[in-house]
Amino acid sequence: MGLFDKFKQALAKTREKISVGVRTVLSIGRALDDETIDRLEEVLYSADLGSAGGEVIEEVRRAYKLRYLTRVDQIPEFLREKLLARLEGCGGAITKVQPSPTVVLVCGVNGSGKTTSIAKLAAYLRRQGNSVVLGAGDTFRAAAVEQLTIWAERLGVPIIKKPNGADPASVAFDAVDAALSRGADYVIIDTAGRLHTQKHLMAELEKISRVISKRLPGAPHEVLLVLDATTGQNMAQQAELFSKATPVSGLILAKLDGTAKGGAVFGLRQRNQIPVKFVGLGEKLDDLEAFDPKSFVDAIVEPFLELESGKAAAT
Numbered sequence: 001m002g003l004f005d006k007f008k009q010a011l012a013k014t015r016e017k018i019s020v021g022v023r024t025v026l027s028i029g030r031a032l033d034d035e036t037i038d039r040l041e042e043v044l045y046s047a048d049l050g051s052a053g054g055e056v057i058e059e060v061r062r063a064y065k066l067r068y069l070t071r072v073d074q075i076p077e078f079l080r081e082k083l084l085a086r087l088e089g090c091g092g093a094i095t096k097v098q099p100s101p102t103v104v105l106v107c108g109v110n111g112s113g114k115t116t117s118i119a120k121l122a123a124y125l126r127r128q129g130n131s132v133v134l135g136a137g138d139t140f141r142a143a144a145v146e147q148l149t150i151w152a153e154r155l156g157v158p159i160i161k162k163p164n165g166a167d168p169a170s171v172a173f174d175a176v177d178a179a180l181s182r183g184a185d186y187v188i189i190d191t192a193g194r195l196h197t198q199k200h201l202m203a204e205l206e207k208i209s210r211v212i213s214k215r216l217p218g219a220p221h222e223v224l225l226v227l228d229a230t231t232g233q234n235m236a237q238q239a240e241l242f243s244k245a246t247p248v249s250g251l252i253l254a255k256l257d258g259t260a261k262g263g264a265v266f267g268l269r270q271r272n273q274i275p276v277k278f279v280g281l282g283e284k285l286d287d288l289e290a291f292d293p294k295s296f297v298d299a300i301v302e303p304f305l306e307l308e309s310g311k312a313a314a315t
């Protein structure tokens with residue numbers, strides 16, 4: 001299945017809401033007027049695009065006043081362009097440094113999908129011919145270390161771990177050390193997602209980064225923040241919070257499959273300027289995809305194509 005089809009499947013709920021709304025727009029007529037624009041605004045609102053939806057509709061209103069837009073069949077292309085512009089700079093390029101290893105630190109709140117995403121990212125990097133070492137830096141919960149160990153065994157990749165309660169920074173140090181001595185291409189380090197105080201989170205992430213850079217100057221090369229896509233607009237707040245603790249180089253949106261809140265990606269990008277690099281589309285090892293803005297926007301815009309044809313789009 002191609003990425004466009006995977007996004008179509010993942011965004012099925014959002015697409016269904018758009019389809020329903022688009023039919024009400026069409027029931028009003030083909031000429032663009034204040035009423036059809038109001039209906040379009042509701043469609044975008046139902047797709048949970050957040051502030052991005054409101055801003056795009058303002059662009060529609062402006063274009064309508066300037067007589068640049070006069071018919072509803074011009075809307076899909078207009079939306080495609082405006083939505084795509086909002087995801088400029090997003091994409092799946094993960095840094096690879098020479099000499100190796102590239103150190104990837106993974107953070108995010110508990111339950112967001114960190115450990116699973118790390119396993120998927122390791123599988124992804126290995127498919128591209130890289131060797132990977134994992135670091136079990138979530139030493140706060142014994143179950144977290146066990147979970148990553150199971151993934152490591154399944155993947156056949158080395159894992160560096162310490163007893164429960166050990167200093168996560170020392171695990172990170174040892175993981176980088178192991179990657180250096182093995183000549184591994186990547187080392188991916190898990191972290192705890194405790195958020196009881198912002199101060200504590202900052203201190204812990206800062207310390208891990210500092211200790212990593214002692215072992216390998218310039219590292220970590222990537223700090224990936226895992227966000228739970230089902231939390232919708234809350235993702236933006238979390239991205240802001242973590243950005244204050246540590247410079248985040250990219251986002252992994254986990255659990256994009258089956259959520260009605262995938263549209264939140266647009267507001268997220270706008271508020272934080274952190275590129276979405278990967279998306280999680282399920283719980284299996286191969287359910288991680290490098291994010292491709294064009295396929296994503298196409299999957300959202302497709303139900304709007306009904307405005308061009310006046311017929312139901314294929315779902």
Ligand SMILES: Nc1nc2c(ncn2[C@@H]2O[C@H](COP(=O)(O)OP(=O)(O)O)[C@@H](O)[C@H]2O)c(=O)[nH]1
Nearest residue numbers: 110111112113114115116254255280281282283
């Ligand atoms: N459907 C779906 N579930 C996911 C995805 N990523 C993670 N999960 C599930 O979310 C739950 C929490 O994931 P976990 O990796 O343990 O989160 P962590 O606490 O941040 O390390 C687990 O049940 C995962 O199987 C995804 O992309 N799609």
Ligand SMILES: [Mg+2]
Nearest residue numbers: 114115138144
């Ligand atoms: Mg975990």
